[in-house]
Amino acid sequence: MNFEIVDRGGYTALAGTGRLNMVSAPKLRDVVTEAIGQGHNRLVLDMAGTEFIDSSGLGALVGCLKAARQAGGDLRIANVGSQVQMVLKLTSMDRILTPYASVDEAFGDD
Template structure:
């Protein structure tokens, strides 16, 4: 999985491309944990390039969200493809996580 990390003012945007499955979960976990440990707590993950996610991928995002929130930040999501969005709905994570339609909207939500 390719993971691009960019900075938009004070917000860190993480852009993975590919399938967020059990095989990629460790990689994404390492990236997110490193950012949070460095104090980059205003996080946005653009899932526009992710066409598949499984429970391992979800677990990784939930863990990072909890870690970021515990440190005073948050992990917000944006640009979910329809299939991926359906998984967030089935697991009710759509109600718990901050999900935005576009990256611009997610970044702007940090104020």
């Protein structure tokens, strides 16, 4: 999975493409840790290019959410595809990580 980081002023957008699984989950954690280390604690993960997520990917999302909140910020997800949405619903993770329709909408209410 490859990640692109874009600073959007009030928040930072991270876009990943590929499969968020046990192989790519550590990379997501590293990218989020790096962004937080650079002072970006309001993060949106654009999941439009994420075609698959497994339990390792869910664990990485929870870990990244925790890291962002410990840094005084938040992690939100946007542009969630049908497979990812199904996994979030089945695990009730959509209650913790509410999917937003777009990256702009994720922090648009703040």
